[in-house]
């Protein structure tokens with residue numbers, strides 16, 4: 001017994017594409033709906049349903065969070081309009097060959113054209129085509145139906161006739177009908193839109209059926225193209241059956257047949273075809289001579305023609321998952337998104353534009369489906385590799401983007417070639433994160449470019465360029481550096497005594513006392529690692545190459561502020577910050593405390609300041625004297641009290657003299673004042 005299987009049996013390009021689109025969404029955990037079953041094969045539909053893909057009849061059935069996939073048959077324009085104008089999320093898996101028909105009929109002039117569609121009126125593909133047609137349109141499914149329509153067409157006031165076909169229309173019927181139309185109508189515009197996959201499949205089925213005494217057509221009974229295959233085979237072989245799965249095989253027919261032919265519709269999965277073939281082999285076990293295995297035949301049907309040839313193509317359309325190009329052949333050129341660029345983050349629309357002329361590599365030609373699979377990234381990588389080899393020899397510094405952080409390093413994409421930068425060569429210091437480099441343009445140098453058979457290796461170093469750049473910066477810095485010169489630097493580290501700042505190739509240090517006019521305990525109170533700071537060179541040690549940096553601004557100096565805004569005689573609101581036996585310290589402005597001597601606290605005699613004042617209290621006081629050299633300020637509350645109220649206190653002042661004189665030994669009475677915060681503590685101790 002011989003079993004001959006059609007090379008073109010099984011999923012066509014458009015169906016495969018639609019199924020993949022749904023599967024990709026399901027893999028990403030989307031809730032998916034399809035407008036009608038995704039393909040006419042209930043086995044596949046049920047399988048997808050079990051994974052969460054729900055067929056619906058109307059877009060109003062869409063629930064929140066669901067994404068709709070338009071199947072390969074396409075939909076009328078009004079559905080597209082509704083989807084795009086509403087808040088629906090959808091993906092369009094309309095087969096590009098069907099889309100081509102939509103474009104043809106949509107261009108028909110409603111006033112002057114009339115459209116004839118060869119196909120089944122109730123088939124969703126034909127419904128979709130009709131929905132894109134603005135001109136008057138008619139359908140016919142066979143010669144008889146055409147005969148009924150033709151009188152209407154002929155009486156249509158000399159309108160231009162456009163004829164298209166459903167992609168799966170019977171080629172023999174089409175040829176007959178077209179002949180008739182050409183004979184009867186004036187200058188009809190005829191577009192043979194029968195899909196190449198369909199015509200090859202039908203021709204092959206016709207030939208196999210002619211040489212078989214038992215012909216098996218595998219596919220869903222609702223599938224239009226499977227139905228057509230059955231009709232075609234039946235014309236050649238009376239003993240033709242249509243089965244959906246292996247279970248429907250008639251064992252007696254298989255046993256008694258000598259030459260069995262097998263074909264399958266465009267929506268029949270390879271798995272089901274294989275099951276049927278295996279079952280037939282089992283039935284005829286021992287005597288089976290399967291002409292070629294199904295896998296071999298499938299492989300054969302995809303056999304590469306002109307593989308690895310470079311061609312020029314013009315970009316026709318761009319979709320998220322693929323780009324269509326015209327490569328000047330009858331087949332449709334397709335670049336899958338993964339074949340556009342080696343950059344996994346790049347979007348198709350960022351790489352090519354409609355109308356671009358690009359050089360491509362043919363990966364696979366499939367005449368049955370009428371497609372050529374192309375790659376742009378492989379051409380780019382090939383060209384980039386040649387260029388890279390030259391650059392490696394010249395040790396030139398190259399610039400390109402880091403596209404990925406991978407195990408042990410990062411990838412820089414240079415002219416389509418992936419250059420690996422090991423972690424040890426990727427950053428200036430080990431504590432920098434590799435992930436932070438992704439998306440950045442970096443300078444690098446190639447340290448190894450080699451090829452062993454088909455394996456290519458390109459390794460680069462960013463660090464070697466960084467080291468070189470820093471050495472040059474250092475040289476330039478020392479040439480121009482001088483005391484007082486201002487720089488912008490980046491804080492690289494903090495210690496308890498200061499902050500280290502990268503000035504571009506060299507480091508300088510800001511001492512903690514230089515960071516603030518007020519007293520601070522740690523540099524982190526003022527700056528953080530990574531901060532950009534304005535500094536000036538305070539001192540340079542030529543021998544040790546140590547640089548001391550200044551950071552404080554003169555205008556922020558509290559003594560300057562005091563001088564400009566609070567002259568002697570000014571009345572200020574001050575906060576009591578400390579009490580001693582001889583007086584109270586009060587904060588005037590940040591960084592400066594003044595002393596209110598005990599004799600100046602009230603207009604009467606007091607035993608101790610704590611009897612009248614408490615820490616945290618705000619008082620009104622007069623600045624009675626300022627000593628800028630010693631950085632001391634004297635304050636008086638008493639000076640603000642009315643004259644008559646002061647009289648009794650004068651005596652108290654005299655009495656106070658003794659107390660003040662005692663205090664003078666330790667601190668000179670009213671002259672003892674507090675100073676800026678950073679020295680206040682020391683001076684207070686000194687005063688006490």
Ligand code: SF4
Nearest residue numbers: 012014095097167195
């Ligand atoms: S049969 Fe042709 S037109 Fe129809 S989906 Fe398949 S590839 Fe597209």
